[in-house]
Amino acid sequence: MNTTTSVIDRLRARIGHDGPPVEAVVEAGHLMRFVEAIGDPNPRWAQEAPPTFLVALAPASMHLAEAEEYGKGWLNGGNRFEYFEPVKVGDRITATGRVADVYEKTGSSGSLLFIIFETEYVNQHGRTVARLRGTAIRR
Amino acid sequence: MTMKVGDEIPELVKHPTTRQLVQYAGAQGDFYEIHYDQAYAQSVGLPGVILHGLLKAGFLGQLVTDWLGDRGTLKTFEVSYRGIDQPGRPYACRGRVTKVDGDQVELEVWGEDSAGNRTTVGAATVGMKG
Numbered sequence: 001m002n003t004t005t006s007v008i009d010r011l012r013a014r015i016g017h018d019g020p021p022v023e024a025v026v027e028a029g030h031l032m033r034f035v036e037a038i039g040d041p042n043p044r045w046a047q048e049a050p051p052t053f054l055v056a057l058a059p060a061s062m063h064l065a066e067a068e069e070y071g072k073g074w075l076n077g078g079n080r081f082e083y084f085e086p087v088k089v090g091d092r093i094t095a096t097g098r099v100a101d102v103y104e105k106t107g108s109s110g111s112l113l114f115i116i117f118e119t120e121y122v123n124q125h126g127r128t129v130a131r132l133r134g135t136a137i138r139r
Numbered sequence: 140m141t142m143k144v145g146d147e148i149p150e151l152v153k154h155p156t157t158r159q160l161v162q163y164a165g166a167q168g169d170f171y172e173i174h175y176d177q178a179y180a181q182s183v184g185l186p187g188v189i190l191h192g193l194l195k196a197g198f199l200g201q202l203v204t205d206w207l208g209d210r211g212t213l214k215t216f217e218v219s220y221r222g223i224d225q226p227g228r229p230y231a232c233r234g235r236v237t238k239v240d241g242d243q244v245e246l247e248v249w250g251e252d253s254a255g256n257r258t259t260v261g262a263a264t265v266g267m268k269g
Contacts, residue, residue, distance in 0.1 A: 030166070037166040038197035039153060042204065051200035051216050055193055056167045073183035074171060076192035080217035 007070045011102040011115065019097045022058040026091045030056065049087035054121055054130055058095030061117040061136050070113045070138045077114065077135030085129045092124040113138040142244055148206045148234035153198050155190055157226045163194045185223065192220040195259045199248045202232040203263050211267035222258035229253050242267045
């Protein structure tokens, strides 16, 4: 078995298993730094999280050290958010991530490894506020 | 206000700088070196530091929420990164209505580099207030 196959097999063994939950409180100062970095002056974000803020609250992908044996760098392929309830200052959010899929694609410029992550965000009332699906690529 | 297919979302042009990438790295907690270390970025085959995909998603999120205001709520928002973008070049965010079904409106959104390439493409679904 070559290294590449072994990395993919080890990553595939993680599919469907939840990573450790990450808990974080939505802080006004953090929201302010986040929207300042985007350059979004909407006063609404003093109290409420803008569409992509959840990725700053908890990592959008699990750290998979073995994936770094493949290729030489990471690329973000895409992100899909689904929203159920607003996220406000003071909310205590628990994020739970899992690997949803792992596959390799070979094209004219070489091989790429795709890792699909899913994260579910639940608030202090036990309600799911959002879900995120992300595609991480090793090239 | 009634919406119809083809309605355009007012353009939002961003002027990202390396400083902004560092600011965003700190605010998101993404310290991958390709976003602020020129030598590192070049060592992995990039022309230099590049924008975080999620920063471009943040720009497109702003495009949608500026347009939507309090007329409705965002239900889904997705972006796909098709190309890299470097700081020091303008980044234009655009979009239009692709479907209107009762109080549910679908949009396509995209970000263009200064040569007009759509380096980020995406979509959003909003629920309009009745």
